[in-house]
Amino acid sequence: MGAPMAANIAKSGWSMVVYDAAGTAERAPEGATIAASAAEVGNAADIVLLSLPDGKISTLVTDEMLASNTRRASCVLDTSTIGIAAARDLQNRLNDHDMQYYDAPVSGGTAGAKAGTVAVMFAGSAEKYAEMQALLESFGRPFHVGTEPGQGQAMKVLNNFLSATSMTATSEAIAFGESEGLEMATMLDVLNVSTGQNTATSDKFPRRILNESYDAGFTNTLLNKDVGLYQEAIKAGGHANIVGAAVTNSLGQFTDAEPQSDFTRIYPFVKAGKLKTS
Numbered sequence: 001m002g003a004p005m006a007a008n009i010a011k012s013g014w015s016m017v018v019y020d021a022a023g024t025a026e027r028a029p030e031g032a033t034i035a036a037s038a039a040e041v042g043n044a045a046d047i048v049l050l051s052l053p054d055g056k057i058s059t060l061v062t063d064e065m066l067a068s069n070t071r072r073a074s075c076v077l078d079t080s081t082i083g084i085a086a087a088r089d090l091q092n093r094l095n096d097h098d099m100q101y102y103d104a105p106v107s108g109g110t111a112g113a114k115a116g117t118v119a120v121m122f123a124g125s126a127e128k129y130a131e132m133q134a135l136l137e138s139f140g141r142p143f144h145v146g147t148e149p150g151q152g153q154a155m156k157v158l159n160n161f162l163s164a165t166s167m168t169a170t171s172e173a174i175a176f177g178e179s180e181g182l183e184m185a186t187m188l189d190v191l192n193v194s195t196g197q198n199t200a201t202s203d204k205f206p207r208r209i210l211n212e213s214y215d216a217g218f219t220n221t222l223l224n225k226d227v228g229l230y231q232e233a234i235k236a237g238g239h240a241n242i243v244g245a246a247v248t249n250s251l252g253q254f255t256d257a258e259p260q261s262d263f264t265r266i267y268p269f270v271k272a273g274k275l276k277t278s
Contacts, residue, residue, distance in 0.1 A: 001106065002051030003027040004113040005079070005139040009049075012138035017044040038064045042073040047135070050078045054225060055086030062090060066097050075100045077132065079120070081222075083157065083229035084150035085236075087123075091149040102128065103149055105156035106140055110217035113139075121145045121159075123152035157230040163199065164227050165247045167263065170200035171270040178271070184210055208264045220263045224255040250275055 002020065010016050010029035018028045019035040028034055035041045042048055042065030052058050058080050065071060076094060078087070078101065091101040108118035118140035122129055129144045136142035145155045173196070177187045188210070191201040208216050231248050234241050253275055254266050269275065 001079075001110060001113045001118075003029075004110065005049075005051060005106070005118070006032070008113075008116040008139040009135070014135065014138060017041050039068040039071075041065070042071045043068055045073050047075045047077060048073045050076060050080050052078075052080040052082075053222065054080070055082035055090075058082050058086065058090060059093070062093060066093070066099075073099065075102070077135075078103050079106050081105045081156050081160070081226050081229070082153065084153045084233050087150040087153045100128070101149060102132070103152035104136065104142075105152050107156060107159050108140070117141060119143060119159075121152040121155040123147065123149060123155075153229070154233065157226055157233065160223060160226040161230040161244060161247065164223055164251050164263075165243065166198040166200040167204060167266055168247050168250050168270070170198065170205065171267040174205065174267065175271040204264050205267075208262075209267050214262045214264045216262055216264045218263050219260050220251065220255045220258065220266065221260050223263045224251050227251055 006016065006018055006027075007029040010032055016029065016032040017035050017040070018024060018032045019038055019041050020027045024034050033044070035044065038061045048065065050058055050061060052061060058078055062076060065073065065076075076090070076099060078090065082090075082103075087101075087103040094101040102122065102124040104120050104122040106113070106118040106120050112118040116139055120136050120140040120142040122132065122136060122142055122144055123146045124132075125147055126144065129142075133142060143155075145151055174184055174187060178184060184205070188201055188206050191197055204216060208214055227248050231241070231244060234244055251266070254261075254269050257274060258265060258269065
């Protein structure tokens with residue numbers, strides 16, 4: 001996600017300093033300055049954008065920047081999905097060092113990141129949102145979802161829970177239909193003009209599953225992490241969790257059996273009868 005988002009930011013004319021622990025040069029947008037570490041990015045940039053796998057890594061990266069005595073950055077904009085508690089913890093850490101933290105997780109997959117159409121769920125003051133809007137629009141479609149740290153994360157994890165729910169439920173329904181002799185393509189045609197339509201029937205199944213490409217570009221491991229963050233928040237708040245518990249169980253089984261698989265592969269997993277009731 002980070003590389004195509006960075007490319008779109010650079011195309012919009014922003015001056016960039018970039019670093020990626022997995023290899024910077026091959027992922028850096030044309031014209032960007034290559035940094036040797038996260039600390040070096042913080043020393044050279046006013047605003048630091050993070051696109052990282054989880055809260056632990058976001059914390060390690062920010063701590064590396066905070067340890068520098070020559071830090072220039074005054075603001076961290078975190079597009080990662082790290083959960084509500086981690087976002088609030090990072091805000092407190094950065095505030096202690098006179099830096100601002102804003103969670104702005106994104107949704108739309110690698111295709112959306114390349115197209116610059118990812119939804120950006122920004123949490124912060126209206127004034128900061130207005131200040132950041134041009135930057136946010138350079139790589140996605142921003143929404144001002146709240147003013148408190150963690151509200152962007154809340155929006156993102158509930159979105160990914162619904163995405164996981166639609167994929168799991170649609171997989172069960174399509175597998176049932178095929179067992180009754182219905183063609184997948186026909187079912188999708190009917191569903192997409194009927195009340196059962198959802199993002200799985202309109203996007204993932206026709207584009208990634210019907211042709212057996214299974215290339216949505218998002219792993220079950222990451223989705224399982226995101227749904228786990230949703231579960232943590234639900235349990236902490238004492239909210240309803242009947243559907244959530246069932247989806248979490250199903251996705252967990254799939255991830256345990258086939259870790260790092262594209263999350264659309266839950267359909268053949270379900271169809272093969274590998275999903276077990278607890």
